[in-house]
Amino acid sequence: MAISERIRYGEKVTYTGVPMQRGIKLSPFVGAGVLCGTEATEPKIAGHHYYTKFQAAITKALKLRAETGIEFLTFSGSAIDDSLIASISELGEILATVNDLAFQIEEDEYGLVRPSYHAHRHCMRLLLAMAKSSEFIRPSDIGTDRNGAIRITWTKEGRETELVCPSEDTESPYVYYSSEDSYATEPNITPEGLLSRIRWAKDGI
Amino acid sequence: MLRGIRESDISKQTGRVKKTAFIPRKNGKDDAGLSVSQPNGENRGQIKGRMGNESGVFCSLLAARIRSIKESGVTLEVCLKPTERDPFHSLIKGVPTDRESTALATRLAQRLAEISDEYLPA
Numbered sequence: 391m392a393i394s395e396r397i398r399y400g401e402k403v404t405y406t407g408v409p410m411q412r413g414i415k416l417s418p419f420v421g422a423g424v425l426c427g428t429e430a431t432e433p434k435i436a437g438h439h440y441y442t443k444f445q446a447a448i449t450k451a452l453k454l455r456a457e458t459g460i461e462f463l464t465f466s467g468s469a470i471d472d473s474l475i476a477s478i479s480e481l482g483e484i485l486a487t488v489n490d491l492a493f494q495i496e497e498d499e500y501g502l503v504r505p506s507y508h509a510h511r512h513c514m515r516l517l518l519a520m521a522k523s524s525e526f527i528r529p530s531d532i533g534t535d536r537n538g539a540i541r542i543t544w545t546k547e548g549r550e551t552e553l554v555c556p557s558e559d560t561e562s563p564y565v566y567y568s569s570e571d572s573y574a575t576e577p578n579i580t581p582e583g584l585l586s587r588i589r590w591a592k593d594g595i
Numbered sequence: 596m597l598r599g600i601r602e603s604d605i606s607k608q609t610g611r612v613k614k615t616a617f618i619p620r621k622n623g624k625d626d627a628g629l630s631v632s633q634p635n636g637e638n639r640g641q642i643k644g645r646m647g648n649e650s651g652v653f654c655s656l657l658a659a660r661i662r663s664i665k666e667s668g669v670t671l672e673v674c675l676k677p678t679e680r681d682p683f684h685s686l687i688k689g690v691p692t693d694r695e696s697t698a699l700a701t702r703l704a705q706r707l708a709e710i711s712d713e714y715l716p717a
């Protein structure tokens with residue numbers, strides 16, 4: 391099935407692939423959270439047209455990859471894996487929501503609104519690493535608080551796990567988790583630790 | 596009691612008030628307490644002016660229910676603290692703001708959110 395049959399115009403998606411220019415393969419890229427199909431004509435995996443249309447997005451994606459050091463999932467036009475597309479699409483939607491937080495106003499009468507680069511960097515790093523190592527579990531909510539911290543929440547049946555990425559440079563991401571009769575925070579969170587807490591919120595184990 | 600909140604403090608999925616509405620601000624901004632105000636039968640415009648809320652989004656919660664919140668030895672209190680602009684301004688006291696008490700502050704914010712509803716003035 392061609393990619394264009396699964397991704398509709400105007401839909402926010404993550405484009406990942408190996409662009410080609412005059413038959414030469416360029417660096418693999420992922421446009422997580424920065425691409426919107428409204429500018430596109432026919433979305434394609436590779437090709438000069440696609441590449442030039444999304445030059446800015448590709449540059450951003452490559453910059454992100456250089457900063458995080460994470461190798462992204464990639465595919466080529468001739469080897470499309472359905473499950474990979476599904477997970478990328480899901481991940482792209484979530485990363486797009488996180489990315490959109492950076493385009494909010496800086497602050498309002500209640501405090502900070504827009505998260506800092508520090509918060510974004512940590513958040514993206516954790517989410518991408520988690521997605522790479524396992525299946526990605528859709529959050530219940532994504533937003534910021536009055537300190538400009540990114541808060542991503544997974545809830546089910548009275549249990550909650552929340553990834554908090556503070557905006558202050560001196561603070562590291564942590565997880566807040568709670569049930570009806572207990573609560574705690576877990577500092578220095580790893581992708582594996584976060585996933586374990588998310589599974590606890592979703593499955594109770 | 597009324598608290599001025601952001602539109603994003605209301606969950607799009609559930610319509611419930613999120614705990615982000617009650618997470619205390621850092622750098623001493625909420626050390627004295629979380630601002631609320633008493634309703635006085637005003638319309639949205641009047642409440643916005645009195646409470647300095649440009650977005651016009653509010654949540655309501657009962658003082659008695661705030662005082663019933665007890666967590667890890669902390670009991671929340673509500674005290675009248677009038678300001679020049681708002682004679683009905685009050686503070687929810689007891690939510691810690693130091694970094695070591697982040698878990699407790701988040702738990703209390705969660706409990707406050709649970710007893711809150713979006714308030715739609717006439």
